[in-house]
Amino acid sequence: MATGFLTDTTVCIGCKACEVACKQWNQLPADGYELTGDSYDNTKQLSGTTWRHVAFIENPKKRRLTGDVDLVALAEDVTEQLPGGAELDALGRWAFMSDVCKHCVEAPCQQDCPTGAIIRNEFDNVYIQPDVCNGCGYCVTACPYGVITRVPHDGRAFKCTLCYDRQKDGLEPACAKACPTDSIQFGEVGELERRAEERVAELHAKGYTQAFVYGTPEVGGTGGIGGTHSKFILMDEPETYNLPRHPLLPQAKLNQASAASIAAAALLGAVVAFAFGR
Amino acid sequence: MTDETRNGRVRTSHHPRTDPEREGRDYYGIAPIKEHTWTWEVPVYFWLGGIGAGAHVVSTIARFLGSDDRAFLRASRYTTLLTMVLSPVLLIMDLGRPERFYNMLRIVKWRSAMSMGTWALTIFGLLSGMVAASQAARDGLLGRGNALARLVGALPARSLSILALPFGYFVGAYTGVLLAMTSVPMWARNAVLMGPTFLSSALSTGLSAVSLVLHLGGWGERRTLEFLRRAERMSLAIEAALVAASLVRMGRWSKPLFSKKLAPLFVGGTLVGGLAVPFALLWGRESRPKGVLASVLVLLGGLAFRFAMIEGGRHSARDPQATFTFARKENLPLPQQNVQDGHASG
Numbered sequence: 001m002a003t004g005f006l007t008d009t010t011v012c013i014g015c016k017a018c019e020v021a022c023k024q025w026n027q028l029p030a031d032g033y034e035l036t037g038d039s040y041d042n043t044k045q046l047s048g049t050t051w052r053h054v055a056f057i058e059n060p061k062k063r064r065l066t067g068d069v070d071l072v073a074l075a076e077d078v079t080e081q082l083p084g085g086a087e088l089d090a091l092g093r094w095a096f097m098s099d100v101c102k103h104c105v106e107a108p109c110q111q112d113c114p115t116g117a118i119i120r121n122e123f124d125n126v127y128i129q130p131d132v133c134n135g136c137g138y139c140v141t142a143c144p145y146g147v148i149t150r151v152p153h154d155g156r157a158f159k160c161t162l163c164y165d166r167q168k169d170g171l172e173p174a175c176a177k178a179c180p181t182d183s184i185q186f187g188e189v190g191e192l193e194r195r196a197e198e199r200v201a202e203l204h205a206k207g208y209t210q211a212f213v214y215g216t217p218e219v220g221g222t223g224g225i226g227g228t229h230s231k232f233i234l235m236d237e238p239e240t241y242n243l244p245r246h247p248l249l250p251q252a253k254l255n256q257a258s259a260a261s262i263a264a265a266a267l268l269g270a271v272v273a274f275a276f277g278r
Numbered sequence: 279m280t281d282e283t284r285n286g287r288v289r290t291s292h293h294p295r296t297d298p299e300r301e302g303r304d305y306y307g308i309a310p311i312k313e314h315t316w317t318w319e320v321p322v323y324f325w326l327g328g329i330g331a332g333a334h335v336v337s338t339i340a341r342f343l344g345s346d347d348r349a350f351l352r353a354s355r356y357t358t359l360l361t362m363v364l365s366p367v368l369l370i371m372d373l374g375r376p377e378r379f380y381n382m383l384r385i386v387k388w389r390s391a392m393s394m395g396t397w398a399l400t401i402f403g404l405l406s407g408m409v410a411a412s413q414a415a416r417d418g419l420l421g422r423g424n425a426l427a428r429l430v431g432a433l434p435a436r437s438l439s440i441l442a443l444p445f446g447y448f449v450g451a452y453t454g455v456l457l458a459m460t461s462v463p464m465w466a467r468n469a470v471l472m473g474p475t476f477l478s479s480a481l482s483t484g485l486s487a488v489s490l491v492l493h494l495g496g497w498g499e500r501r502t503l504e505f506l507r508r509a510e511r512m513s514l515a516i517e518a519a520l521v522a523a524s525l526v527r528m529g530r531w532s533k534p535l536f537s538k539k540l541a542p543l544f545v546g547g548t549l550v551g552g553l554a555v556p557f558a559l560l561w562g563r564e565s566r567p568k569g570v571l572a573s574v575l576v577l578l579g580g581l582a583f584r585f586a587m588i589e590g591g592r593h594s595a596r597d598p599q600a601t602f603t604f605a606r607k608e609n610l611p612l613p614q615q616n617v618q619d620g621h622a623s624g
Contacts, residue, residue: 038306045308055305112459114393115381134381135374137315138392141460141591144605146311155374223610242305242598244605250459251389252611253469257458261451261473264520268481268513269447272339275509 002124003167004229005176005184006192007098008199009241010211012183014054014096019043021178022052025163045242046099048151048158052175055241057095083207097241098184100175101126101147101160102215103229109139109148109159111251117157124189124229125162133157144225144247189229196231203233211235214243223248304598311461313595314588319372321584323365324453325483327399328476328580330361331450332484334406336509338439338446340502349497352413354488359410362403369399391456398448405442409435450480453584457591463531463604464594465587471524478517483580485510486556490573493566507569511560514576518553521583531600534593535586544586552579 022028028049036042039056046053071091080088104110107126110118117132118139128139128148135155139148148159163173171177176186185192196213203211214220214232221227223246238245304310337345337354345351370379383400387393414420415431454476458469465472489506492498525532535544552575559572594600 036306038308041306044306047312057305108461111389112392114387114390114396115378116385116387117381132378132381132384133375134378136372136382136392137374138390138456138460140312141314141462141595144311144461146309149312150315150374157374222607237303239303239310239598239602240305242308242310244310244601246607246610247461247605248466248610250461250466250469253466254389254391254455254459256470257455257473260470261455261477264474264477265447265451268478268516269335269339271512271516272336272481272509273343275512276340276343276345276505278508 002189002229003162003187004103004125004189004192004231005100005162005173005186006196006231006233007100008183008185008196008233009095009097010183010199010203010208010233010235011181012054012096012098013181014040014056014094015180016043016054017178017180018052018098018175018184019050019054021174022160023050025166025174026051026161046101046145046147046159048149048154048156051100051158051160053099055095055097055099057097057236057240059092059095059236095236095240097232097234098175098179099241099243100230101162102145102221103160103162104221105226105228106224106249108142108144108225108250111249112138112142114138121164123162123164123167125164125167126159127161127164128157128159130156130158142250144244144250146242192231196233199233208235214238214241219245220247222246224252225249304602307598309596309598310601311595313592314460314462315374316372316588319368321581321588323368323372324476324584324588325581326361326368327365327449327453328480328584329483329487329577330358330365330406331402331446331448332481333357333361333488334402334439334442334446334484335450335481336485336488336506338443340505341436341439345502345505347499347502349492349495350488350499350502352417353491353495353497354484355406355410355413357484357487357491358406362399362406365399366403391452391459395449395452395456398445398452402442402445402449405438405445408433409438409442412438447477450484451477457587460591461601462591462595463597463600464528464534465591467529467531467604467609468524468527471520471527475517475520475524478513478520479580479583482510482513482517482576485513486573486576486580490570490577493570493573503569504564507560507564510572510576511557514553514557514560518557521549521553531594531604532590533600534590534597537593540586540590540593543582544590547582548579548586551575552582 031049036044039058041056043050043053074090077090078087079090082088103126110126115132115134117129119127121127133156135150137150139157140150148157150157166173172186176184200211200213211233214234215228217227333354337351370376373379382396411430412433412435415427420427420430451473454472457465458472460466485506534540556572556575559568
């Protein structure tokens with residue numbers, strides 16, 4: 001059985017409970033107290049010590065909101081009627097998205113790992129065995145979503161384990177458990193795919209036709225990756241959420257690269273022989 | 279947020295960098311992929327490994343074709359030995375957990391360039407080490423007449439060299455393939471030519487190292503020096519062509535190589551100092567100072583090339599637009615794949 005996440009960004013309220021639950025359950029160290037000024041996002045990105053990250057995207061309708069801004073007037077200035085009778089004011093609308101390891105079907109990090117530390121476990125999740133990893137850092141460059149990093153001081157690479165330990169005890173991952181709006185759902189991948197399609201169809205029917213599933217072989221899990229076990233329902237361009245639209249499995253070109261190198265070896269050998277023989 | 283918007287104004291939570299109308303969207307300019315964590319050991323290893331591999335390839339082919347210049351063989355075998363002693367040290371130093379380096383030898387993984395490279399380096403290091411040891415025994419460095427010297431001296435150096443040849447080629451080329459099999463746009467875009475380019479640089483630096491040693495020591499037959507000069511010229515020409523083709527293939531993703539930070543290294547150190555100038559020096563009348571200078575420039579140019587490529591990858595990974603424009607339908611390896619244009623537009 002393959003398990004995964006479905007993260008429905010349309011019901012995310014940006015509470016960061018998933019981030020906190022993940023840090024607590026997995027006993028991950030704090031990342032410092034930097035205030036970025038990038039909306040309410042002080043986490044910035046996924047890393048070896050942050051396995052869930054909530055992105056905060058503000059979509060103001062008026063472009064230049066810096067300067068002498070009358071926030072009340074902006075809030076009263078209805079610029080657009082949204083489907084379902086909702087109104088959109090000039091301050092625009094929030095988008096939140098809880099990002100996580102994509103648990104690729106064909107994982108670039110797993111293919112590049114030279115020690116075999118990165119495996120697929122019995123739940124078909126991409127899992128780094130911490131007792132095997134020797135911190136070569138190759139997976140860091142392999143990941144097309146920027147999920148894995150090498151943790152300084154520790155030296156090894158870490159990422160979301162999809163709460164392997166909790167799953168073994170029949171529990172859902174900490175982030176899904178903590179999510180108050182069920183934006184993060186955990187389950188069997190086929191079931192999640194079905195739920196995602198249903199939800200997108202429902203959103204389309206309500207008039208939100210921009211909704212789509214990210215992490216399928218059509219978008220987000222492309223180029224030989226074959227889809228991902230962490231899927232997302234997005235309402236905007238993937239780039240807005242810092243996600244690549246059509247990532248590619250780097251190893252898809254391994255055979256071509258090897259053939260080219262063999263051809264070059266033959267050519268250079270012939271050149272050396274020619275230079276010697278002349 | 280910049281200072282000009284800060285003084286005396288209301289600071290809203292809106293961030294100009296996520297302006298929906300803005301061309302080329304990103305998320306607060308934060309890179310969507312992570313940059314590599316490698317330090318100076320990796321480019322230096324790429325350079326040394328290439329030199330060792332190149333020197334071995336050249337001397338093995340020359341020996342197979344009938345060269346019996348002992349000084350040439352000696353110089354190339356000891357050069358390879360030196361690089362193969364230093365290489366694993368550098369690689370282990372760069373690990374996050376150096377004490378676990380042996381985990382690299384747990385498995386053989388065809389899909390992982392680093393796994394295959396580790397095995398090629400191990401086998402090439404052992405075989406070329408045996409060749410160098412037999413050379414040392416013949417040179418009397420292990421003492422004369424004792425059992426060890428007799429045993430090591432009896433190693434079939436020529437057969438072992440030929441056996442090591444494919445692994446030498448592999449060590450020279452895989453470093454480029456290793457960089458290509460990543461999600462870093464600048465490297466991945468040039469996936470097919472990375473291996474050949476690194477291999478040609480390995481050969482030219484290997485040739486230069488051997489010819490430098492021979493020039494400095496005043497060793498080697500005239501015929502050998504002429505052969506090395508010809509081979510250097512040809513391999514530099516091929517390397518220049520491959521670098522040019524790589525830059526064309528990289529297209530807009532080669533930008534980091536020409537940035538203010540890396541242009542001196544790449545344009546000055548590699549294109550001009552490491553390719554054009556030594557190529558010019560190798561034409562015309564041969565002289566020892568010219569030969570020495572050309573070899574030194576090629577060696578330094580090869581080092582600059584590896585630093586520029588690896589640092590360039592760092593800059594490439596930092597640039598959100600580089601990743602976003604690379605992760606596009608038109609860049610996928612299988613165009614026939616059922617890929618839609620991202621999402622249903624509203």
